[in-house]
Amino acid sequence: MACLEADGIVEEGRRGALPPGDEPLPPGPRLQHGRGAVSNPTGRYEPAQREAMDDGWGEPDELPPLRTEVLVDKARTVITRNASPDIPFDRSINPYRGCEHGCVYCFARPTHAYVGLSPGLDFESRLFAKPDAAVLLEKELSRPGYTPRTLAIGTNTDPYQPIERQYQLMRGILEVLGRMGHPVSIVTKSALVTRDIDLLAPMASQGLACVAISVTTLDGKLARTMEPRAAAPHRRLAAIRQLGEAGIPVSVMVAPIIPAINDSEIETILEKAHEAGAREAGYVLLRLPLEVRDLVTEWLVTHYPDKARHVLSLIRSMRGGKDYDARWNERMTGTGPYAALIARRFELAMQRIGYLKRHPRLRTDLFRGAPKAAEQLSLF
Incomplete structure (x- = not known):
């Protein structure tokens, strides 16, 4: 099977770059059924790089089924800290590394390179689970001097991805948080x-939990190609309804917004989510850090060859002429006229539909941590 390099899609040494001018786009590589990434490029820290070569027979190779493999992550701690000034939390939990949902745009894909794996197909098929997550969490929350703040879960990889049905790590984590009166915010x-x-x-x-459901599109066909193993759009709306009816504050995240792919759905998604019970909303512009740029480019060439150049041009117009701009307070929403248009559309739609501008803070005063050293434990 000819890879992108053999087909001439390399420009100035960049994998996945589009050919210059008005040259026709070659067909993309053969796809793995039920997977989002088109290829499995070597991790950026590996000493050797793999390249697929055309063997000259003109026939595509038969690809073996790509099965999900779950490995054990023997973590010593489970809470991750951050000091990013443009996100509303300073600590998070990731029960899993990698994500079977296979969202091609996932900004967490480059983290798989840290363990010697590919941010491409490996990220969605070679996963790591932290079976001791609940035990480690209770130990960390019980340390003397721990100060409670909202724990964010789902900010990197999805805690409710398909393997959660078997491992039930999130359920164990929630049991600990509920028992200790610790606030939690979930994105899925x-x-x-x-x-x-x-x-x-x-x-x-008790003011200790809220959930945000990410709804990227209401188009089932687009969802299957863009995020193949995530819940179908109608099931996400149903989840919003069930959570809301149970009294759980629920918001909708239109994330990511991809220009010329799903940006036309902003208002419709907000309307349908509000009808289902969402009362807060937010959005994130498509981010293309590191390997994500090439993976998304390959995906565009394969699924939307007639739009690929246009989409990338719009992205660059919102990133100061670059594929990605990682500056604080701009990486989520971009800059320039097109980014301002999206922001204004989102703001007007929220006002018209009746979304709240900000949701109440979760409580931290109910936290029950480790007993003080002078306290005597009760026998009964």
């Missing part, structure tokens, strides 16, 4: 979150 694009309504609803009634 999976309807599996409704499994834990029995834990989330009591926490929400």
Whole structure:
């Protein structure tokens, strides 16, 4: 099977770059059924780079089925800290590394290079689970001097991805948080979150929990190619409804917004989500850090060859002429006229539909940590 390099899509040494001028785009590589990434490029820290070569027979290779493999991550801690000034939390939990949802645009893909794997197909098929997550969490929350603040879950990889049905790490984490009165904010694009309504609803009634559902598109065909193993759009709307009816504050995240692919759906997504029960909303512009740029370019060439150049041109117009701009307070929303137009559309739609401008803060005063050293534990 000829790879992108052999077909001439390399420009100035950049994998996945489009050919210059008005040259026709060659067909993309053969796809793996049910996977988002088109290829499996070598991680950027590896000493050797793999390249697919055309063997000259003119026939595509038969690809073996790509099965999901789950490895154990023997983490010593489970809470990750950050000091980013443009996000509203300073700590998070990622029960899994990698994500089977296979969202081609996922900004977390480059993290797989840290463990010697590819940010491409490896990221969605070679996963890591932290089976001791709940135990480690309880130990960390019980340390003397721990100060509670909202724990964000789902900010890197989805905690309710398909393997959660088997491992149930999120359920264990929520049991610990509920028992200790610790606030939690969850982001997911999976309807599996409704499994834990029995834990989330009591926490929400005390001001300890909220959930955001990511709805990228209402087009089932687009969703299947862009995020192949995530819940279908109608199931996400149903999850919003179930969470709202259970008294759990729920918001909708239109993320990411990809110009000329799903930006036309902004208002419709906000309307449907509000009808289902979402009362807060937010959005994130498509981000293309490191390998994500090439993976998204390959995906565009394969699925939307007639739009690929236009989409990338619009992205660069919102990133100061570059594929990505990582500056604080601009990486999420971009700059320039097109980015301002998206921001204004989102703002006007929220006002017209009736979304809240900001949701109430979760409580931290109910936290029950480790007993003080002078306290004597009760026998009963």
